[in-house]
Amino acid sequence: MALFAPSRSVTEILKLAERPDVISLAGGLPDPTVFDMERVRESMDRVLKDEGRAALNYGPNPGFSKLREWIAERMATKENVSLSPENILVASGGVEGLNLTAMSILDKGDTVLVEAPTYMMALHIFRGYEARIVALPMDEEGLETDGLEASLFELKKKGVTPKLLYLNPSFQNPSGRTMSLTRRRQSVELCRRYNVTILEDHAYAELVYDGERLPSLKSLDPENVVFVHTFSKIFGPGVRLGWVAADAELIERLGLCKLGTDQCSNTLAQRLVYDYGRHGFIDDQVAASIELYRNKRDAMEAAMSTHLPEGTSWGHAGGGFFLWVHLKDGADSDTLLRRTIEDYKMAFVAGSTFFANGDGGNFLRLSFSFVAQDQIDEGIQRLSRAIAAG
């Protein structure tokens, strides 16, 4: 169980961070005020009244048919990708989408390319299948495509074709960074040339606070990109629903894998989300979420400018839930975290959580999504004092 040691330290810290006197900027939870409870109840009433008995029984393994159709149509509108329902598998959250994809594609020893930093649960999943993880450098424009090309070239010389390149191109967890359009085009082109499937994690991409949305990688190369999205940030994580968009043959394999994970996704929740979505309520909720989170992001960036000590820097987050703080070289954010929780009653996630090789000691992730607006400034003040005392 050595594989799970990093996760264990994460869960331990999250437990500490839940103490009521701690201001936590650690977890990436939605702000519960974005949920439109009246509309949720309206949809749920309709589902239970009109189709309650079907909603409580097993449903089709790849997902509720009407929801798959609705997702395919929505992706045509929002993502400019033409798909049929056979290209959609409804998963029990985005993480299950990543897990099923890894389960059906990876064998022990296969190489997976990731960004450094990258989403910790993706690392957890790839490690679980004993993949060899190769981390690639990124900067403010996202994955460095020169580095990607060099790595693909070096691996090819050794006879290695990576099975997957995992990317979270829009408002990445943890860095908040967004891959530029040029880099998107280059990544897609390189992966096609080197025959590497891209696994695109779209979790935060709809939460755009500044400027235009960039095209998804899926829209740039529909055939070579497996696309994973979640209802967690556009509806609510409590229903544990997301989806995978891929070619029909892979979707069928994911469904077979899913027979052995949870058989099918929650039928009641699928019908709820379908009803809520087809009434336009998801799009309304996304619009309201953008307003809410933009304000929080602004408040946190302002507090950081005011309070964070010299030698600390951070990137602007144009969307999503996260800000990524660069401490001075030699800092150790794991030690800082324990001290900050105990002595300053404030929590974040240490940078090392997001690096395949345990690097990242001079980084930390802040989330502005869940914290109450009126606690943001105080939270950043506490962090600043902790850093300054270090």
Added chain:
Amino acid sequence: MALFAPSRSVTEILKLAERPDVISLAGGLPDPTVFDMERVRESMDRVLKDEGRAALNYGPNPGFSKLREWIAERMATKENVSLSPENILVASGGVEGLNLTAMSILDKGDTVLVEAPTYMMALHIFRGYEARIVALPMDEEGLETDGLEASLFELKKKGVTPKLLYLNPSFQNPSGRTMSLTRRRQSVELCRRYNVTILEDHAYAELVYDGERLPSLKSLDPENVVFVHTFSKIFGPGVRLGWVAADAELIERLGLCKLGTDQCSNTLAQRLVYDYGRHGFIDDQVAASIELYRNKRDAMEAAMSTHLPEGTSWGHAGGGFFLWVHLKDGADSDTLLRRTIEDYKMAFVAGSTFFANGDGGNFLRLSFSFVAQDQIDEGIQRLSRAIAAG
């Protein structure tokens, strides 16, 4: 993907069996009339009104605390096992409970003991972790403990300690058989002596149509039995909820594995099931289900006595969803199935689905749970004609 070939043939056949002119005795779905929709709506209204925002957000990874407490208390009452909430993990259905247990215990090449026949999804899961599956003979009293002892002895001589013995002791899927009290005691004693963990699948154990409930294996040896149960047959499968009861250390490991499958179980559904359960509605539903399914079982056994041709035999099902039919030697139920669907518009599940080595051609599984009561006799008549024509 060769691993999944048997499952693929199962899904193909289930698709055929869904044609509206086919009477399907294949799937193990609950009868939708057992769902008490008025009470479900009452509980759901309460959850959405009182705690809707929490229900739509992420919840604790091992499960909603009040539900874990309620499960632990219910197990004390129903199963005579003393547990604390730390011994309970809420999973996304019983299958996820099996999968997480296998994920956290099995390494490639480990030996797992199963009954022949056994639950197909358990085989699917153990194969997924590349376990060596050793199938043990069973009879009308369940697993043959002489065979278990001989197998443990032989394996020990070769230096092999199986990691798990998977048992479904009450109204087994697929055979409907129940392990006698003597065999239960012997199995528990042998596994303790040979240091083999028992994985007990309790899915159908509450649906008792005749006589007394036998004690669970968990109650006979709380320390050495990992117990998996599901809400699918006592509430509804659409919510995809079940649980694992085990020592706190294993529960913690299952939780870490679950971070990479779906992070946490559906929060909304957990709160619904908790509210429904604590009002006593689950126990009422189980009582009503027993009445309903006993009638269906009686109708199917009567139809079988009337119609099934000479040379065919079957066991009595004292509970659960299934009847297990023994065809004459040399029969091939896979071929019979295709012919029965196409020419007689009736479906069942072929016996080979439930055997690790593809045996079982002269068996088939019938489910009486989902089919409408007034179609049972006609369904068995169609099957009888198909067998007789064979």
